[in-house]
Amino acid sequence: MATRSAANLEKRRAILDAAIRVFAERGFNHCRVSDIADEAGVAYGLVYHYFKNKDAVLDEVFLERWGLMLEVIEQAQADPELTAREKLAKVATFIVESYGHRPDVMQVVIVEVTRQANTFGRRHWATIQRGHDGIAQIVADAQARGELRPDIPPSFAGIVFYGGIEQILTSWIFGLMPAEPDDRRRAVEHLVETLCGGLDAR
Amino acid sequence: MATRSAANLEKRRAILDAAIRVFAERGFNHCRVSDIADEAGVAYGLVYHYFKNKDAVLDEVFLERWGLMLEVIEQAQADPELTAREKLAKVATFIVESYGHRPDVMQVVIVEVTRQANTFGRRHWATIQRGHDGIAQIVADAQARGELRPDIPPSFAGIVFYGGIEQILTSWIFGLMPAEPDDRRRAVEHLVETLCGGLDAR
Amino acid sequence: MATRSAANLEKRRAILDAAIRVFAERGFNHCRVSDIADEAGVAYGLVYHYFKNKDAVLDEVFLERWGLMLEVIEQAQADPELTAREKLAKVATFIVESYGHRPDVMQVVIVEVTRQANTFGRRHWATIQRGHDGIAQIVADAQARGELRPDIPPSFAGIVFYGGIEQILTSWIFGLMPAEPDDRRRAVEHLVETLCGGLDAR
Amino acid sequence: MATRSAANLEKRRAILDAAIRVFAERGFNHCRVSDIADEAGVAYGLVYHYFKNKDAVLDEVFLERWGLMLEVIEQAQADPELTAREKLAKVATFIVESYGHRPDVMQVVIVEVTRQANTFGRRHWATIQRGHDGIAQIVADAQARGELRPDIPPSFAGIVFYGGIEQILTSWIFGLMPAEPDDRRRAVEHLVETLCGGLDAR
DNA sequence: AATGAATGAGAATTCATTCAT
DNA sequence: TATGAATGAATTCTCATTCAT
Numbered sequence: 001m002a003t004r005s006a007a008n009l010e011k012r013r014a015i016l017d018a019a020i021r022v023f024a025e026r027g028f029n030h031c032r033v034s035d036i037a038d039e040a041g042v043a044y045g046l047v048y049h050y051f052k053n054k055d056a057v058l059d060e061v062f063l064e065r066w067g068l069m070l071e072v073i074e075q076a077q078a079d080p081e082l083t084a085r086e087k088l089a090k091v092a093t094f095i096v097e098s099y100g101h102r103p104d105v106m107q108v109v110i111v112e113v114t115r116q117a118n119t120f121g122r123r124h125w126a127t128i129q130r131g132h133d134g135i136a137q138i139v140a141d142a143q144a145r146g147e148l149r150p151d152i153p154p155s156f157a158g159i160v161f162y163g164g165i166e167q168i169l170t171s172w173i174f175g176l177m178p179a180e181p182d183d184r185r186r187a188v189e190h191l192v193e194t195l196c197g198g199l200d201a202r
Numbered sequence: 203m204a205t206r207s208a209a210n211l212e213k214r215r216a217i218l219d220a221a222i223r224v225f226a227e228r229g230f231n232h233c234r235v236s237d238i239a240d241e242a243g244v245a246y247g248l249v250y251h252y253f254k255n256k257d258a259v260l261d262e263v264f265l266e267r268w269g270l271m272l273e274v275i276e277q278a279q280a281d282p283e284l285t286a287r288e289k290l291a292k293v294a295t296f297i298v299e300s301y302g303h304r305p306d307v308m309q310v311v312i313v314e315v316t317r318q319a320n321t322f323g324r325r326h327w328a329t330i331q332r333g334h335d336g337i338a339q340i341v342a343d344a345q346a347r348g349e350l351r352p353d354i355p356p357s358f359a360g361i362v363f364y365g366g367i368e369q370i371l372t373s374w375i376f377g378l379m380p381a382e383p384d385d386r387r388r389a390v391e392h393l394v395e396t397l398c399g400g401l402d403a404r
Numbered sequence: 405m406a407t408r409s410a411a412n413l414e415k416r417r418a419i420l421d422a423a424i425r426v427f428a429e430r431g432f433n434h435c436r437v438s439d440i441a442d443e444a445g446v447a448y449g450l451v452y453h454y455f456k457n458k459d460a461v462l463d464e465v466f467l468e469r470w471g472l473m474l475e476v477i478e479q480a481q482a483d484p485e486l487t488a489r490e491k492l493a494k495v496a497t498f499i500v501e502s503y504g505h506r507p508d509v510m511q512v513v514i515v516e517v518t519r520q521a522n523t524f525g526r527r528h529w530a531t532i533q534r535g536h537d538g539i540a541q542i543v544a545d546a547q548a549r550g551e552l553r554p555d556i557p558p559s560f561a562g563i564v565f566y567g568g569i570e571q572i573l574t575s576w577i578f579g580l581m582p583a584e585p586d587d588r589r590r591a592v593e594h595l596v597e598t599l600c601g602g603l604d605a606r
Numbered sequence: 607m608a609t610r611s612a613a614n615l616e617k618r619r620a621i622l623d624a625a626i627r628v629f630a631e632r633g634f635n636h637c638r639v640s641d642i643a644d645e646a647g648v649a650y651g652l653v654y655h656y657f658k659n660k661d662a663v664l665d666e667v668f669l670e671r672w673g674l675m676l677e678v679i680e681q682a683q684a685d686p687e688l689t690a691r692e693k694l695a696k697v698a699t700f701i702v703e704s705y706g707h708r709p710d711v712m713q714v715v716i717v718e719v720t721r722q723a724n725t726f727g728r729r730h731w732a733t734i735q736r737g738h739d740g741i742a743q744i745v746a747d748a749q750a751r752g753e754l755r756p757d758i759p760p761s762f763a764g765i766v767f768y769g770g771i772e773q774i775l776t777s778w779i780f781g782l783m784p785a786e787p788d789d790r791r792r793a794v795e796h797l798v799e800t801l802c803g804g805l806d807a808r
Numbered sequence: 809a810a811t812g813a814a815t816g817a818g819a820a821t822t823c824a825t826t827c828a829t
Numbered sequence: 830t831a832t833g834a835a836t837g838a839a840t841t842c843t844c845a846t847t848c849a850t
Contacts, residue, residue: 008813027320032840043815048842050813084401115317117372118229125376139401148401156392157401159373160366167365168358170319174327177357190358198400199286199341199350199359210830234823236833245832247827256824412809431724436844438812447811449848458845488805519721521776522633529780543805552805559783560774560796561805567773568766574723575765578731594762602804603690603745603754603763614834638819649836654821656834 012050014040019057024104028112062113073134084142092188107173132158214252216242221259226306230314264315275336286344294390309375334360416454418444423461428508432516466517477538488546489600496592511577536562618656620646625663630710634718668719679740690748691802698794713779738764
């Protein structure tokens, strides 16, 4: 029975993983449900057995990954040991390394969901915002401690920070910038350094 | 003949303006060519007389506006009178005030083109990059003059700057932040202040 | 073994009863086999254990009830004690009271089978006709006895009688006429009186 | 211009006529929209140019014919020269001869619409009822004039009359009774004679 | 007897684009 | 320049049925 259930979950997982691959390769709108099924090696109808429709597959791909990110943001924010810079670096590192490990997943999350302001982005707006808000909270906390300057609205900082990361990943996704391990590490450093230290010469 | 031509250009213009309205209202993918024609008050086929296809209409909406921005960036970059901060503020102001004057145009440009990494964004990637590059150039120039710190790659700074603005506009477009004249002014100030001054307390 | 079998028949019966409910509520074509199973509280596949397919379930619902009606018609026809009017009233009463007791069953029989001339109606045409023929026989017998006029073909009378009842029940099923006990009693009286006595004033 | 318009209407008409043929031959549910288009000799999409969807085609086939019948009923009812029997005969004759001239149309109207209590029948219930009501009005008028007995509710008589005719046509449609010109003439006579004169021997 | 995962055929609908007038 | 009728490719989703366990 446990085996049965596990086998079933395996098929469901296979569909999700196949979806990530074909969504990343062809884009959500340019792949058919049958492409997912073929890639997963299952029958067409099984996709609809496990998912309400094609949208629901993408929803789950997004929510699964975005949920992990939200957890990291929350942990970072709540960690009393870390400075604001360390917290922001931790968040940025997680996102950037997510791309390092699973560029396909991050491509789907960003290209097909968060940047699709008219469709999936709008549907998941609240969830997406929880990410911005978490970053904003990190900033607000640091402002309250006097660690960061108080005259920039935290929500604004959160949006700019996230916008910056998203643009970086977009550049990687489309091969406009190298994304080797060192590039990724530097991206985090530069991002934190830019936003916290500022571009001004000292 | 001149009158005739002017009348023709008027119809062409009417189609473009109508397209902006319907693209902004329903999104490029959710409006039909006939919606554009209806909104413009012209016959279906006339859209195809003036434009190769539906894509070409959006292309032109995008290129028209993005071209203006590129000019502003170029002018700012080349202006020897301005500091880096002033140049960045000029660019940011142009974008932000473009949204103030024509939120529909900017919504179409951002939501339907620059954020559509798989379709229009990819097609116009080179053009979009010219914007990032212009900003990068402003940073590079300032670094060479010792006005900005030299250890952040200018191209990186350009991407983060643009990513930040795009995210701000996206928030405005979807009503997640107020976009009144004062909000827009402050957004520019905060953005420049964040990126140049940094968030760190002094 | 007997207990086992009884338990099994109970499940089978539960499926049939569930089918009647969902067929009546949503219509045969708008309910899935899983709806029947859910309503019966059994697993999907069990429906296919007891029935060849979805059609077979409806077939049985129909045949079960229509068989009862055929028996009543046969009994009425064969009863030497009854006049033609009494026989027709007996048949009409049975149908009308079937609706009184089990409106769901009669709805399914009429809406999903006898009126479906292209599908189930056609399949069960012979069975349905046995009803018309039984009524025709009642008329023919009465004509032979001089009780009814001989110049109306009995088969024709049977069709009109049945068509009249079916239309009455259809009106009830869709709430176009009240179907309270008194309405039902009067419907029988009026039907027999109309067809035998005629509408002409005397 | 008139030619153009006429040509267009011709195509529309061709689609309707083709639909009647394929609906009659295969049944509404068993034919695809492409069957209609093929039969009409037009492209698939043209069906959707002239009709909202497949349902709308059947709706129009029904309404066109049923409208004619309603006119005949109204005329008959309003004609002061006619007796009730003559009025009912006129209505019955129109229906029966409609079948004589266009058995395909009447088959579609009855089999695919009026008998489809769960789908099209329900949608057009109000329109269908106007037919029953018209007949009921004929009966009511005659009762008021003392021409028909007053103790049978006119609405009831209308339902039985219509149910009788529908059942007759259904028998014809499925070849269960001959429907030659003489059969049709006799059907009208027998129906009127049965309902007005009654089956009782005198 | 009982379960429910797995299969895959089938059909409506949309809409960009063409083209005759 | 202007019209809008005509074309037909493309894809989702449903659900009856099968079958391994």
